[in-house]
Amino acid sequence: MENKLQLYNTLSGQKELFKPIADGHVGMYVCGPTVYSDVHLGNCRTFISFDMIYRYLLHSGYKVRYVRNITDAGHLEASLAGKSKLDQLEPMEIVQKYTVGFHDIMKMFNNHPPTIEPTATGHIIEQIEITKNILDKGLAYESNGSVYFDVEKYNQQENYGELSGRKIEDLISGTRDLDGQDEKRSPLDFALWKKASPDHIMRWPSPWSSGFPGWHLECTAMSTKYLGETFDIHGGGMDLKFPHHECEVAQGKANNGKQPVNYWLHANMLTLNGQKMSKSTGNTILPMELFTGDNTIMDKAYHPMVVRFFMMQAHYRSILDFSSQALSAAEKGFIKLMSVLKDLDSMKTSSNSSEDVQAIINSFYTAMDDDFNTPILLANLFEAATYLNKVKAGSSTISKDDLEKLSKEMKAFVFDVLGLDMVEEAGSNQLDAAMDIILELRMKARADKDWGTSDLIRDKLTEAGIVVKDGAEGTSWSAN
């Protein structure tokens, strides 16, 4: 397999050539959502980014095991307890509700499901086993029924902070006073197992107490179980880099003495009004609010595919700001690209091509091999689109072979890699038939130079959301 893919590894702070552990196979773990409330659009960006990455790995010929967890009630006892009393719901009912909702949204965004989607609550035993093992290694200690990871002791033999670039001295000096610190030897220590207070609904028996696993342990347990002690790619949102992923590195090394992940990838934040989208601050918009237009931020409703296209126009490691203006610009670009793709099958061919088609195709791969540079890919796709429009207009030519090649690659990159899809209008056979009749009548009127009738038909259709275009090969129409 050709190996040209460069990706930016947070661990090294630079782009590296991607070399999987097992030739032709990739193990990838992505931190999934917490399912105690609706996923907001910012969460979705991360999952869409890694869906694109997953898709390009597949397109590159890799066999990928893609694990993305569901963080269910395991870590959320306290908040779930309060909320479930309020809603009169069982914790697992809340989890179920939001898991289903999450899947629905992911499907609308045309995300592939991961190949394994494990839940934290389904891996309590594995988490207890890792906790035991880290205790045995002397890198954790029990305190009042809870077990904490001993960061300072770990740091004597390893480097706590290697992923996020933090120094343990800075972390200690910058620590704030928080509740419940008295059980810990150091404020940096984090829980592997937490003793449940009496009002916690969900709890599991363990050698130390009736309680629940610590905040960072589930990902270590599930990634190790399904991908091995060291695996290729770990992804997640930038905000998880510290402390969550740092703790995963520490836990993994403490547990089996190996660097758990070769390539750490971090997707950047989606902002709204220049601030990070966040549940706690209320600076969010829900996907459904965006799709239906039922919100105060956007001027109209936007299709999930337009939103996805908008996100693909920015690099996954860049902060992207969400606004009505930016989105409506993206919508027009999306429609333009899609209309060229629709024309591909009816393109006129010549004996030779006026452009170097292979070079155009190569540019798609070069863009994506450079740390999944989707904005460059899209720029190159638009260059291809302009070329094809020239062919359509008769000012450029393309050979039959080249058209087949280009068509195949453009469709592959737009549909398979970027994960975009044609927005199918709610058209029906009846509508098609009716439009055929209407356009035939209009054609007669135009033949008779009865412009009044012809324009009346077109204007009324435009009002009804159907755009009529008179081209060289006849009249076409499209509905919004």
Add this chain to the structure above:
RNA sequence: GGUCGGUUGGCCGAGUGGCUAGGCAGAGGUCUGCAAAACCUCGUACAGCGGUUCGAAUCCGCUACCGACCUCCA
């Protein structure tokens, strides 16, 4: 306060030590009965101040502003 990142033309958003990003919007033109679409042409953008260099928006330093993380968070 500590650590890290950003500041690109009207808007969004890539990239690079010297050579067109791309999309949207705008101006003019071609085509068209008109329109739409498409095509052609048009903007001399890179926060500010210094420095390195034959040459910097791209490298270095300082300043200003913005953001992320440091606490659950994609």
